[in-house]
Amino acid sequence: DARVTQTPRHKVTEMGQEVTMRCQPILGHNTVFWYRQTMMQGLELLAYFRNRAPLDDSGMPKDRFSAEMPDATLATLKIQPSEPRDSAVYFCASDRGQLTEAFFGQGTRLTVV
């Protein structure tokens, strides 16, 4: 059963600490998305990659957020330093890059205290 895997599922950290969230897209999918979900803003697209190249990261605060795909099986989203306003659920999704269904992971719930 192919699925997008995100780790960790939950993360509590102190303000100022670095946070790294990981995503394993479905094998064969060449597009990876990062979304942030909050009560106030809903689902916001932070960044997305196609064939490991960043296509759009305009939704991401550049000063503290960074997204990479070291290889086709791993996408990372880093926050350094983290702030309480970063508390949210971060979702990764992947698809085949041809407007097929985007599959979502179960998310990483981040709490910054």
Next chain:
Amino acid sequence: AQSVTQPDIHITVSEGASLELRCNYSYGATPYLFWYVQSPGQGLQLLLKYFSGDTLVQGIKGFEAEFKRSQSSFNLRKPSVHWSDAAEYFCAVGPGDSSYKLIFGSGTRLLVRP
């Protein structure tokens, strides 16, 4: 600019009643449209999608949606709601070109009365 509007934040229906969730989009060209469902603590699951062709699309779990270009709408319907349908529903639009990215509406939370 692309945008998706879901005007209803919450909807409550009785089990067995029919359901319609509204979605309006703003996009210059033919959009690609999706409905996703999110259960508490879970990721999003695709219910159905519209790319082209028949404007009435069938999805999983008995859901359907109708694309109406003249109204810029893509409303989701179900003839008889089950208690397990209680969840949050998101409409999304994707432009379909090389800059493709999925833009979501703010969601509609469905509550089902026994």
